[in-house]
Amino acid sequence: MEFNYPELYYRIYPKAIDTVSRYLNNNEFTGNITEEDMEVMIDEVYEKVVVECPEINEDPGERRGRRGRYRVAQRPFYGRRRLVRDIISIILLSELFRRINPYDYGPRYYDYNSPWY
Numbered sequence: 433m434e435f436n437y438p439e440l441y442y443r444i445y446p447k448a449i450d451t452v453s454r455y456l457n458n459n460e461f462t463g464n465i466t467e468e469d470m471e472v473m474i475d476e477v478y479e480k481v482v483v484e485c486p487e488i489n490e491d492p493g494e495r496r497g498r499r500g501r502y503r504v505a506q507r508p509f510y511g512r513r514r515l516v517r518d519i520i521s522i523i524l525l526s527e528l529f530r531r532i533n534p535y536d537y538g539p540r541y542y543d544y545n546s547p548w549y
Contacts, residue, residue: 440485440519447480448473448523456531465528470521477520478513488512 451473459469482489489512 440516441523443484444477444481444516444520444523447477448520448527451476452524452527452531470524473524474517474520477524478517481516481520488516 455469455473
């Protein structure tokens with residue numbers, strides 16, 4: 433069975449890999465990545481994606497001047513920018529986890545005869 437990722441994933445993934453590689457090569461890993469470092473990496477990838485796909489930054493559904501009487505009753509608004517940034521952060525986190533602890537990924541084999549099972 434073959435699964436295909438959305439096109440946006442294939443546009444984001446190489447940029448995220450490049451950013452993580454540069455981050456890990458330039459910084460000595462201490463086991464803790466700060467929120468500021470994550471924001472810098474997300475911004476870097478987002479800017480590269482916007483250069484390639486400028487329509488992401490031009491969301492027609494953005495709330496421009498729509499504040500007022502429905503403000504309290506409306507649900508939170510998630511525009512293209514926020515969704516793309518969330519996808520970027522998920523890809524960055526998964527790649528960082530994979531590189532930091534490469535032995536935790538992959539198939540796991542359980543010994544069902546083990547007393548701990």
